[in-house]
Amino acid sequence: MNARKLSDQLSVGPAITIKDVKTLAGNGFKHIICNLPDGEIANQAIFSQIKKAAKKEGIEAYYIPVRHGPMNADNVAKMKEYLDTLEGPIFAYCRSGNRSTMLYKAANRGEGGGFFKRLFG
Numbered sequence: 678m679n680a681r682k683l684s685d686q687l688s689v690g691p692a693i694t695i696k697d698v699k700t701l702a703g704n705g706f707k708h709i710i711c712n713l714p715d716g717e718i719a720n721q722a723i724f725s726q727i728k729k730a731a732k733k734e735g736i737e738a739y740y741i742p743v744r745h746g747p748m749n750a751d752n753v754a755k756m757k758e759y760l761d762t763l764e765g766p767i768f769a770y771c772r773s774g775n776r777s778t779m780l781y782k783a784a785n786r787g788e789g790g791g792f793f794k795r796l797f798g
Contacts, residue, residue, distance in 0.1 A: 680704075681774060686765035689777040693770050695722050695730045701768050702734035710759060710769040712752075712777045714742035737763075743776045748783060757784035 678697045680688040692713055693701070701709065709731050715723040722730075728738040741755045759767070760781070769777035 679774070680768060681778075683778065683781055686760065687767045687769060687781055689769045689771075689774045689781065691770060691773050692718060692721055693727065693768075695726060698727060698730040698734055698736065702731075702736055706766050706768045707736060708759070708763050708765070708767040709736055709738040710756070710767060710777070711738065711740050712743045712769055712771040712780060714744055718772060741780070743771060743780060748776070748780055752780060753783045756780045760784055 678690060678693060678700055680690045682688045688706075693709075698709070709727065711724045711727060713721065713724075715721075724738070724740045724742075728740075731738040739759060741752055741759075743752050756769075769781065771777045
């Protein structure tokens with residue numbers, strides 16, 4: 678399992694398996710954010726399976742599915758809410774980790790009054 682650290686609070690990576698949840702717990706992650714819509718890739722663990730496995734490991738799991746194409750304001754707002762309220766470390770994943778990275782960046786840019794702040798209000 679690949680994890681790329683974006684901040685002290687958040688790491689991102691590609692789609693995870695049920696087995697990976699145990700690894701994440703062993704590495705001290707307290708929360709998982711799934712940005713991968715159910716059924717996007719063959720044989721993926723759907724969110725309800727990840728959530729159930731996470732609960733067994735003492736990790737909370739959250740679902741913010743981001744489809745291919747532009748993310749929407751609700752995706753950004755929900756990610757920002759979680760980043761502002763959850764105590765890390767947090768692991769977010771999607772198909773490759775790119776959408777999770779972009780969502781993180783969009784949520785953080787909103788504070789600075791930049792492009793995403795103007796776009797999403």
